[in-house]
Amino acid sequence: MLFNSLNFIIFLAVVLVIYYLLPKNTWRKVFLLGASYYFYACFNVAMLAILLFETVIAYCYGLKYNKSKGLLTTIIVLLLLPLLCFKYLNFMMGTVGDVLSLANVTMQMPSFELLLPIGISFYTFMAVGYVVDVYKGKIDAERNVLDFALFIGFFPQIASGPIGRAGQLIPQLKEKQPLLYRNITAGARMMLWGFFMKLVVGDRAGIYVDTVFGNYMHHNGTSLLLATFMYTIQIYCDFAGYSLIAIGAARMMGIELMENFRRPYFATSVADFWRKWHISLSTWFRDYIYFPCGGSRCSTLMTYRNLMITFLVSGLWHGAAYNFLLWGGYHGINQVLGKLLQPAKDACRNALHIGDASPVRKVWDIALTFCLIAYGWMMFYAPNLEFIVDVTKGYLHLGEPYIHQTTIFFFGIGFMLLLLKDFKDEFCAERIALFKEKHSMLTIGWNYVKYAALAILIVWIGVLGGGQFIYFKF
Amino acid sequence: MKEIKKVALGVIAMALLLVAADWAVGSWSEMMYRTSKSGPYNKQKYCLNESKEDLLILGSSRASHHYVSKILEDSLGMSCFNAGSDGMCIYYSYSVLSSRIKRCFVPKVVLLEVMPEDCKVSKDHSFTLDGTLEAISPHYGEFDKIDSLFYIKGFLERFKLLSKTYLYNSKLAELLKSHWSFSNATKGFEPLDGVIASIDIPRYTKEDKCVVDRAKVQCLTEFINLCMDNDIKLYFCYSPRLNYKKDASLQYLFDIAKKYNIRVYDYDMDNIYIDSMYFYDGSHLNNLGATRYTKEIATCLKYDLNQSNR
Numbered sequence: 001m002l003f004n005s006l007n008f009i010i011f012l013a014v015v016l017v018i019y020y021l022l023p024k025n026t027w028r029k030v031f032l033l034g035a036s037y038y039f040y041a042c043f044n045v046a047m048l049a050i051l052l053f054e055t056v057i058a059y060c061y062g063l064k065y066n067k068s069k070g071l072l073t074t075i076i077v078l079l080l081l082p083l084l085c086f087k088y089l090n091f092m093m094g095t096v097g098d099v100l101s102l103a104n105v106t107m108q109m110p111s112f113e114l115l116l117p118i119g120i121s122f123y124t125f126m127a128v129g130y131v132v133d134v135y136k137g138k139i140d141a142e143r144n145v146l147d148f149a150l151f152i153g154f155f156p157q158i159a160s161g162p163i164g165r166a167g168q169l170i171p172q173l174k175e176k177q178p179l180l181y182r183n184i185t186a187g188a189r190m191m192l193w194g195f196f197m198k199l200v201v202g203d204r205a206g207i208y209v210d211t212v213f214g215n216y217m218h219h220n221g222t223s224l225l226l227a228t229f230m231y232t233i234q235i236y237c238d239f240a241g242y243s244l245i246a247i248g249a250a251r252m253m254g255i256e257l258m259e260n261f262r263r264p265y266f267a268t269s270v271a272d273f274w275r276k277w278h279i280s281l282s283t284w285f286r287d288y289i290y291f292p293c294g295g296s297r298c299s300t301l302m303t304y305r306n307l308m309i310t311f312l313v314s315g316l317w318h319g320a321a322y323n324f325l326l327w328g329g330y331h332g333i334n335q336v337l338g339k340l341l342q343p344a345k346d347a348c349r350n351a352l353h354i355g356d357a358s359p360v361r362k363v364w365d366i367a368l369t370f371c372l373i374a375y376g377w378m379m380f381y382a383p384n385l386e387f388i389v390d391v392t393k394g395y396l397h398l399g400e401p402y403i404h405q406t407t408i409f410f411f412g413i414g415f416m417l418l419l420l421k422d423f424k425d426e427f428c429a430e431r432i433a434l435f436k437e438k439h440s441m442l443t444i445g446w447n448y449v450k451y452a453a454l455a456i457l458i459v460w461i462g463v464l465g466g467g468q469f470i471y472f473k474f
Numbered sequence: 475m476k477e478i479k480k481v482a483l484g485v486i487a488m489a490l491l492l493v494a495a496d497w498a499v500g501s502w503s504e505m506m507y508r509t510s511k512s513g514p515y516n517k518q519k520y521c522l523n524e525s526k527e528d529l530l531i532l533g534s535s536r537a538s539h540h541y542v543s544k545i546l547e548d549s550l551g552m553s554c555f556n557a558g559s560d561g562m563c564i565y566y567s568y569s570v571l572s573s574r575i576k577r578c579f580v581p582k583v584v585l586l587e588v589m590p591e592d593c594k595v596s597k598d599h600s601f602t603l604d605g606t607l608e609a610i611s612p613h614y615g616e617f618d619k620i621d622s623l624f625y626i627k628g629f630l631e632r633f634k635l636l637s638k639t640y641l642y643n644s645k646l647a648e649l650l651k652s653h654w655s656f657s658n659a660t661k662g663f664e665p666l667d668g669v670i671a672s673i674d675i676p677r678y679t680k681e682d683k684c685v686v687d688r689a690k691v692q693c694l695t696e697f698i699n700l701c702m703d704n705d706i707k708l709y710f711c712y713s714p715r716l717n718y719k720k721d722a723s724l725q726y727l728f729d730i731a732k733k734y735n736i737r738v739y740d741y742d743m744d745n746i747y748i749d750s751m752y753f754y755d756g757s758h759l760n761n762l763g764a765t766r767y768t769k770e771i772a773t774c775l776k777y778d779l780n781q782s783n784r
Binding site for chain 1: 477478480481484487488491492494495496499503599604630633634637639640642643644646647648651
């Protein structure tokens with residue numbers, strides 16, 4: 001059951017009605033857990049066993065935990081085991097084979113046809129995060145199995161996050177959430193915008209991207225650049241759209257999930273980008289990999305090493321392939337270079353009398369960061385390393401771009417609206433909040449009209465084929 | 475209680491607004507569709523609601539670009555319309571034919587330009603049921619047999635079809651174009667001008683294995699039955715392609731034709747058409763090729779029709 005399907009809308013509506021009709025919070029939680037497992041089983045019933053395995057292991061650790069590092073390590077290995085088997089086994093075998101072939105040893109490595117369970121990377125990280133937090137004493141171990149199972153399996157976030165933290169989510173699950181108008185409207189608004197991003201902008205861009213990148217040898221540099229730009233927008237709209245639908249669905253039940261995207265393409269540096277992109281994952285890596293490695297509280301060289309480790313792991317988390325590793329490394333190097341070049345950049349700006357608040361500086365930084373990120377997304381898309389090399393070379397051969405009129409027309413409409421909204425939220429949020437305060441009645445009426453129009457626009461120009469979300473692969 | 479009332483009022487207000495907006499946008503789109511002056515929607519509208527010709531050509535872009543209606547009309551002495559449409563497969567042909575029968579304008583002869591995608595699973599959106607339904611959705615509710623195609627997609631599809639805007643999903647660009655662009659089509663035939671560049675000439679390509687799409691085969695069978703029940707003379711054609719090898723799915727179609735005693739005009743490996751001057755691209759004849767090919771088909775068809783009339 002995909003978020004971008006009518007089945008999900010009906011499912012959510014039924015869940016919401018029953019959820020708010022149930023008088024006791026325990027009943028609500030039992031119902032929500034059942035609904036969540038049903039939602040997950042819709043993808044593949046057998047994979048429910050892995051979700052239950054993760055839940056049981058992490059829960060049992062909470063019951064029996066002590067300060068033994070050995071036990072912690074064992075539990076983490078156990079939790080990571082399904083992820084390693086389903087996602088990385090073939091990659092590891094392939095890598096061993098590649099290394100052996102470098103040493104002139106020919107060996108046929110076995111390859112397994114394994115179906116990657118939806119959301120495994122997300123709920124595994126939630127379970128690992130919980131176990132580590134309990135070990136470090138940041139949170140108390142959860143004794144209520146219902147609360148814990150719901151924390152891991154809560155349906156809005158199970159397939160692609162946000163990667164929730166126990167300390168933030170479990171207390172909310174314990175409280176009975178009242179039916180509030182503001183929660184329903186805020187949730188519905190988020191979901192609607194999420195659908196817009198996914199169906200109107202993301203999926204539309206995907207048509208052009210797949211056409212050009214799918215046949216990249218026959219397209220000139222201009223088309224490749226346009227496809228790279230559109231993929232950059234597509235992946236943002238696809239994933240941020242998914243996150244908004246997830247956060248909105250939870251919000252309608254009175255539960256606030258972690259914000260996952262904060263207009264990342266207005267970032268002024270690659271480091272800034274990672275503070276705005278997939279926030280729940282970035283902070284997870286920061287807390288459970290970067291900080292334990294020493295973070296930035298060590299020598300400069302060690303800080304750079306920690307950054308590289310974190311981003312290489314992040315690359316691998318996204319997929320078991322060399323291009324993801326390369327993508328992670330690329331982001332790590334960008335961060336390191338960003339830090340190294342900072343003094344030179346500052347000196348340059350001083351010489352040109354460009355102040356910190358200068359709009360020229362801001363626009364330049366945003367544009368440069370966008371280009372760096374966009375090139376990274378091309379690597380992310382790449383099915384093999386040859387693709388990266390060929391497309392990079394191809395960028396240089398400019399010419400008349402391939403234009404699919406209908407696709408570009410619909411994408412253009414969606415992209416302009418997206419740009420307008422993100423620009424407004426990034427740069428004019430305070431002024432608009434003040435205006436809304438002054439004219440609250442007008443705002444309510446305007447909101448209804450605006451969101452009805454948005455809903456109809458989605459039906460009118462969106463891609464309604466029920467396409468998969470990109471991050472489901474991870 | 476106050477909150478429940480607020481939520482209920484909000485839901486009702488939103489529902490009313492949605493219904494109004496859906497009606498407004500859907501009605502405007504419908505008006506644009508009904509008044510389109512050129513392009514695929516104008517042709518589709520004509521095929522489904524107005525066409526009365528005796529000879530009907532059905533199929534995909536290979537039909538619309540390969541059969542010169544005027545030549546067939548002059549040779550056979552019967553009115554002809556080329557209803558072929560880009561990216562369409564047997565579902566679309568079935569829709570057009572059933573609409574003609576429903577309107578009591580039964581064609582005397584049907585030429586079906588077959589292709590492997592009429593019986594095998596298609597990898598992309600073209601040549602699928604979804605592709606056809608997306609195209610013919612403005613005609614939902616007009617013909618029972620067309621509606622039955624929508625119901626294949628399940629119960630929820632009926633629910634979606636309640637929205638007037640949904641019927642015109644992703645059609646805005648083409649609707650706008652259909653009012654301001656010019657089409658050089660004559661009686662449905664859409665000539666292609668230009669010759670394939672030598673660099674684009676395909677090598678002999680081996681097509682994919684035949685993975686039969688049962689639903690398509692069923693639709694094709696129903697299509698044949700429609701013709702038989704209404705005394706329509708049905709012919710299968712396979713027009714020339716450049717450097718393609720015949721694949722198993724095409725043979726599957728020819729076997730079906732044999733089973734129902736349908737005459738097949740197979741020009742796939744015709745030696746005349748190995749010359750790239752007749753081609754616009756690997757799969758499509760240009761105007762020159764189409765003219766020559768149609769003349770040949772017209773001769774064969776004339777002979778066969780005369781034989782069958784004796």
